Amino acid sequence: MRKPIIAGNWKMHKVLSEAKGFIEEVKGLVPSQEKVDAVVCAPALFLESLVQQTQGTDVKIGAQNMHFEDQGAFTGEVSPVALKDLGVSYSIIGHSERRELFAETDESVNKKTLSAFQHGLVPIVCCGETLEQREGGQTNEFVGSQVQKALTGLTEEQVKQTVIAYEPIWAIGTGKTASAQDANEVCAHIRQTVAAQFSENAANAVRIQYGGSVKPSNIKEFLSQPDIDGALVGGASLEASSYLQLLEAVAND
Ligand code: PEP
16 A cells, blocks of 8 residues: 655745745644655755754655765755755655756656665656657657656665656646546556566555646545555645645545
């Protein structure tokens, strides 16, 4: 039985006081982590404060990106060693905005995924097709290849702990969502890809989120699908009340 995981991706939103205010509002109200993993992926500047603020609560803090190297001459980058040292638990890796706007490649995504495990961080590895790829019938082939490349070199145990976020690019921040059935079909294909690359056991354990305009009104539909284990949520994770509603919908299912 896979535990659902809801991760908020704040992107480049909020200032520190707003971030702290959000955590203050949600930290006593999130459902128990026995039922659902609640994650907030915040801008790097806020991570130290938010980790401290969430100590002893059921909210875990994630980064939105990390470098694959431990340290070095990489101006402006964030070290996985520094993230771990702060007490950060997760890092999003290869979000489509990083791939499209900051030239991330399948190769860098793979290096970052390996590096995350080396430093005790759980990677949330993103994949997803463009509208052109979907309309051209290339979704499964493209997404399968992204996943296969991202996971290359991991052990079976590491794959079991990985979170994969399937996010069709055309559904992110657009208000458009894939239908729950279409999203599940791709998530099932991702699971088959993991089974072929690693094992049935790894495929049964890996958690696969759907992402793309998820909100309290549609989350149950996605979570009712057999291969969808949670959601990576942008816009609807910015307000405390809506983030809590997402978690409650999942926990009370
Ligand atoms: C995201 O940021 O990964 C995302 C899915 O955004 P939104 O929920 O706003 O579409």
